[in-house]
Amino acid sequence: MAVNDPLHVNESGLPLNAIEWLETHHRSKAPEREQMIRDIHFKHGSYVVDAGCGPGLWTPLLARAIGYRGRILGVDISPEALVTAYRRMHGKRYERIVKYKRSMLEQLPVPSGSVDLIFSANVSQYLPEPVTTFAAMGRNLVPGGRLVIKDIDFGTMRFHNIDSGLQARVFQARERWEQLRVDAGFSFEDSWVGFKRKATALCDIFHFLKIFVSTYKA
Numbered sequence: 001m002a003v004n005d006p007l008h009v010n011e012s013g014l015p016l017n018a019i020e021w022l023e024t025h026h027r028s029k030a031p032e033r034e035q036m037i038r039d040i041h042f043k044h045g046s047y048v049v050d051a052g053c054g055p056g057l058w059t060p061l062l063a064r065a066i067g068y069r070g071r072i073l074g075v076d077i078s079p080e081a082l083v084t085a086y087r088r089m090h091g092k093r094y095e096r097i098v099k100y101k102r103s104m105l106e107q108l109p110v111p112s113g114s115v116d117l118i119f120s121a122n123v124s125q126y127l128p129e130p131v132t133t134f135a136a137m138g139r140n141l142v143p144g145g146r147l148v149i150k151d152i153d154f155g156t157m158r159f160h161n162i163d164s165g166l167q168a169r170v171f172q173a174r175e176r177w178e179q180l181r182v183d184a185g186f187s188f189e190d191s192w193v194g195f196k197r198k199a200t201a202l203c204d205i206f207h208f209l210k211i212f213v214s215t216y217k218a
């Protein structure tokens with residue numbers, strides 16, 4: 001991710017990954033996040049991998065959705081986030097269905113064909129090869145399993161209540177700025193490409209059967 005002056009970094013220097021910031025953000029988005037989970041229509045008893053689980057903020061929502069016969073494996077590269085996730089879940093009623101493991105998303109520590117649903121929230125922007133990484137997770141799913149990716153799509157961002165001409169000029173300026181950064185040797189700010197396009201690539205190139213896109217207020 002190309003950022004000159006990163007904000008809220010975690011111990012690995014990733015921007016917008018600091019635990020306190022993630023917690024504040026999670027609280028401010030609680031209604032939308034609960035709605036997202038409802039819209040996924042989890043099957044009770046599912047085995048779910050939370051890929052890039054961070055400090056485990058989604059765990060209670062996932063646990064409620066799959067019930068006490070389900071299982072959750074949260075995977076992340078950040079030890080600090082995993083310790084926080086463990087502390088958050090320790091002593092809760094759903095503790096016995098949750099495990100956390102340090103691992104890269106590029107090599108999920110689960111056997112082929114074993115997972116009902118892989119859930120990944122706000123991680124795609126940090127992956128050098130997001131489409132390839134998510135596509136490779138297909139092999140970890142049971143037949144008919146699902147990969148659910150939640151992320152910001154800056155490419156579809158709209159400002160409320162300003163005229164469309166001004167919106168267009170803002171986005172053109174953003175594209176020009178991006179090009180300048182690339183010309184200056186920074187890596188391309190991938191999140192601005194538009195997540196829909198990445199998701200469509202998953203479907204077309206890597207043979208996921210169906211793709212559904214839902215949008216939620218940021």
Ligand SMILES: C[S@@+](CC[C@H](N)C(=O)[O-])C[C@H]1O[C@@H](n2cnc3c(N)ncnc32)[C@H](O)[C@@H]1O
Pocket residue numbers: 014016017022026051052053054055056057058075076077078081103104105106120121122123126127
């Ligand atoms: C913005 S946080 C999102 C955390 C959580 N999913 C949430 O929505 O609150 C991104 C997380 O992805 C993790 N991450 C980034 N790249 C990763 C990789 N290649 N493998 C595993 N985890 C990764 C970071 O350590 C961080 O915890």
